[in-house]
Amino acid sequence: MFLKSHAFNVFLCTLIFCIIHYDISQNRNILDQYGVEYFCIATKHIPNPQKLCLVCYDEKHFTEFCFSIAKSECHHLNRTICNSCLFHHVEQAFQITFTDDVYCPELDCDVKFDYNTVRTILSFNRDKKLVERYDRFVLHRQLEQMDEFIWCSNKLCNVGQLNEGGILNNIVTCFQCQQKTCFRHRVEWHQGLTCEEYDQFIDFDYECSRRWIVEHSKKCPNCPYQIEKNDGCDHMTCIKCRHEFCWACLADFQLIRRYGNHRHDQTCRHYAPNE
Structure with a gap:
């Protein structure tokens, strides 16, 4: 009777261990599938919870790689770029090139981020004005359509x-x-x-040409040359005189780059008060 009871207890413990091990393995597989590092769950149990960022080449804590940016279209399982570098990548794409076409910087991925992903990444530094400026920019893009x-x-x-x-x-x-x-x-x-x-x-033909020019081009603020805008970026460079300016308000981009977004016209969607 004692042997039967002991054998049953051993069987029960083995079964429980197998179930727990299977459950942990399944959870880790699911986390990997969606690009979330399971190390974030219990980094205190890791002797040296560090990971190398492939952009800045700094050793960062595993929590710097926890935010999942991967969607079903992404080509990577885990992140190799830290939160700080990811933030600067998105911030540069938005504030310098004036576009919301932001792509995943992970190696061989290049999937376009959706609105919520970009907004979440821009929130990393808790800069409310930056997030509000992005919201306003996206709103203007939607209005134009x-x-x-x-x-x-x-x-x-x-x-x-x-x-x-x-x-x-x-x-x-x-x-x-x-x-x-x-x-x-x-x-x-x-x-x-x-x-x-x-x-x-x-003249009908003239009017068609004139309307096309009005809708798709603007005169360079530094010379009489007409410039066509053929993508979503508002940072323009005149091919005639190489003058850089903002497409939306025609402000000098050299001044914007040097002093900040308060050098845009105050009615411009890229304008931000000087802090």
């Missing part, structure tokens, strides 16, 4: 607004500078002419 959105035709104003009714309401009055803009032609309102009369008054 709306059919009823229009920018003021006054180049010195640089304010946009939604035109309720769209094409049915051709005269849009800017709430900032009060200039009237033709919603159909995207020019200052042609006083004394309806849109149909304006179409007859101007």
Whole structure:
């Protein structure tokens, strides 16, 4: 009877051990699958919980690699770049190139981060103004894709607004500078002419070219050369005179780089007060 009881206890303990070991292995596999380091769970049990960052080449604590940036499209299981370097990568992409097209910096990954991932990474340094500026930038990008959105035709104003009714309401009055803009032609309102009369008054081919230029290019603030904007970045360089400027407000980018984003025009979506 004693032998039977002892054998049963040994069997029960072995079974419990196998279940626990299987559960831990499964959890680690799941964490690895989503790019989360399981070392973050109990680093106090690791004698030297350090890991080398492949960007700054500093030994960092394992908690610097805990935030999971991996999505199902990512090509890496675990992170090799620390939180600090990841933050600077995203911050540089947003503040210097003025784009929200930010890609995963891990080796051979290059997956585009979504809005929530970029916002979370920008929150690493607890800079609320930086996060708010990113939110405002994304909002402006979304507004520009709306059919009823229009920018003021006054180049010195640089304010946009939604035109309720769209094409049915051709005269849009800017709430900032009060200039009237033709919603159909995207020019200052042609006083004394309806849109149909304006179409007859101007050459059709010329108008198509002019509208394309208005929508896709701007005159360099340093020379008369027209510059086309063909991607999402607002940091522009004139190919004629090499002058660098902000596409949104035409501010000198050398001054922005040297002194900060308060050198943008105050109505610019990239403007940030000097701290």
